[in-house]
Amino acid sequence: MTATGTTEVAESERTAPSPRPKGFGLAAATALVMGNIIGGGIFALPATVAPYGTVSLVAFLVLSVGAVLLALLFGKLARRSPVTGGLYVYPRDAFGEFAGFLSAWSYWTMTWVSIAALAVAAVGYVDVLLPLHGSHVLEAVVAMAALWLPAAANFAGTRWVGSVQVISTILKFVPLLLVSTIGLFFMDTDNFGSFNASGQSVSGALAASAALLLYSFLGVESAAMSAGEVRDPERTVGRASVLGTLGSALVYILGTVAVFGLVPHGKLAESGAPFADAVNAMTGGHWGGTVIALVAVASMVGCLNGWILMSAQMPYAAARDGLFPAPFARVGKGGVPGFGVLACAVLGTLLIGLNYTAGPDTTFRVLVLITTFTGCVPYLLSAAAQLYWLAKGARERVRPAGLTRDLIVAALSFAFSFWLIAGAGYAAVYQGVLFLFAGIPVYVWLRGRREEPGETTATAV
Numbered sequence: 413m414t415a416t417g418t419t420e421v422a423e424s425e426r427t428a429p430s431p432r433p434k435g436f437g438l439a440a441a442t443a444l445v446m447g448n449i450i451g452g453g454i455f456a457l458p459a460t461v462a463p464y465g466t467v468s469l470v471a472f473l474v475l476s477v478g479a480v481l482l483a484l485l486f487g488k489l490a491r492r493s494p495v496t497g498g499l500y501v502y503p504r505d506a507f508g509e510f511a512g513f514l515s516a517w518s519y520w521t522m523t524w525v526s527i528a529a530l531a532v533a534a535v536g537y538v539d540v541l542l543p544l545h546g547s548h549v550l551e552a553v554v555a556m557a558a559l560w561l562p563a564a565a566n567f568a569g570t571r572w573v574g575s576v577q578v579i580s581t582i583l584k585f586v587p588l589l590l591v592s593t594i595g596l597f598f599m600d601t602d603n604f605g606s607f608n609a610s611g612q613s614v615s616g617a618l619a620a621s622a623a624l625l626l627y628s629f630l631g632v633e634s635a636a637m638s639a640g641e642v643r644d645p646e647r648t649v650g651r652a653s654v655l656g657t658l659g660s661a662l663v664y665i666l667g668t669v670a671v672f673g674l675v676p677h678g679k680l681a682e683s684g685a686p687f688a689d690a691v692n693a694m695t696g697g698h699w700g701g702t703v704i705a706l707v708a709v710a711s712m713v714g715c716l717n718g719w720i721l722m723s724a725q726m727p728y729a730a731a732r733d734g735l736f737p738a739p740f741a742r743v744g745k746g747g748v749p750g751f752g753v754l755a756c757a758v759l760g761t762l763l764i765g766l767n768y769t770a771g772p773d774t775t776f777r778v779l780v781l782i783t784t785f786t787g788c789v790p791y792l793l794s795a796a797a798q799l800y801w802l803a804k805g806a807r808e809r810v811r812p813a814g815l816t817r818d819l820i821v822a823a824l825s826f827a828f829s830f831w832l833i834a835g836a837g838y839a840a841v842y843q844g845v846l847f848l849f850a851g852i853p854v855y856v857w858l859r860g861r862r863e864e865p866g867e868t869t870a871t872a873v
């Protein structure tokens with residue numbers, strides 16, 4: 413091993429967590445990926461992208477390919493750094509601590525903003541079950557309950573989180589797959605509307621709808637982020653990432669096509685529960701919509717369960733290196749960083765309160781686009797890290813036989829992430845950059861207070 417290779421290993425080991433109970437096998441890790449991907453997106457976003465027209469169906473296909481590329485990328489990166497906090501570790505090892513911090517801060521911001529948006533999306537389906545009569549107070553209470561119930565489950569430990577993910581994934585995957593297949597026989601082509609209803613160019617509408625739809629694919633990195641809790645992570649992370657992404661993409665594409673064909677375009681654009689409306693169109697009554705609303709609520713709560721775990725893992729890894737406040741590195745008896753879970757829940761609660769003060773109809777869209785930007789920054793940096801290792805020619809990191817394949821995957825992942833950031837729009841990029849730059853003073857403060865090896869001796873001399 414070269415001297416460079418020795419340094420790289422030491423850097424990865426510096427983040428390697430102390431022994432904790434590993435509760436995720438291939439099934440649980442795949443369920444974690446699918447559970448985090450299939451949440452509010454499949455149930456809420458068909459209505460959000462309906463104003464763009466059926467071009468958004470093409471965007472779903474493009475995103476599915478891009479998500480599989482990212483899953484392959486994270487699987488490769490997890491082989492060289494099979495530790496918790498992957499999307500923080502990869503840029504840190506390649507480019508240094510500041511790049512790692514920016515990735516960690518951006519991803520952490522994305523998680524708690526995304527969690528708040530998902531809790532808000534759940535309200536529309538709860539309203540189908542228990543009419544809230546447009547009361548913002550009741551809607552806010554429901555959203556906060558949807559956030560805090562899975563937060564409480566996280567405090568019970570990673571084994572409990574894994575069990576909840578498997579159960580909730582089965583509960584939502586089977587009914588959604590049935591609807592996505594049977595619903596195809598009830599479609600009316602007149603319901604699809606025009607191909608491009610946005611008034612923009614086709615390429616502009618494709619990029620804009622893809623930026624919104626990326627919210628439904630966030631979570632492809634879930635197994636890599638929790639590699640420290642996965643058994644045999646060098647093999648399991650890559651397999652779980654690809655299997656979970658492919659399964660989710662299948663459900664997404666079939667489900668969105670079914671919804672577009674079952675609900676008239678004008679009604680779909682105004683719907684608060686598009687999947688419930690689609691099932692009602694299939695059954696000719698309201699009982700089907702009630703059943704799918706139950707599935708949607710279970711799906712979103714399960715998705716929140718997994719995302720809250722993700723929100724604690726990134727700062728946990730960075731805090732162990734002194735690049736996040738020390739309380740984020742504390743781990744409870746169940747193996748979950750409890751302070752990270754609590755911080756995410758509190759920040760999500762504040763954002764939910766702000767959401768219902770400003771108006772949920774407009775704020776949900778803004779939150780989704782901000783998560784697109786803050787989520788793509790770690791994707792971009794991770795792809796750049798892989799390109800760095802490939803360009804460096806570190807033979808202990810990259811097998812020569814797979815060099816061309818790995819280069820194509822990394823380059824396309826970088827381009828895909830860059831394209832999504834551009835498609836998020838000026839407002840989302842502007843607000844996302846503000847969130848990102850707000851972390852710089854935190855880094856300066858933590859970096860300045862951390863004593864480097866030999867610093868005391870140098871000062872004394």
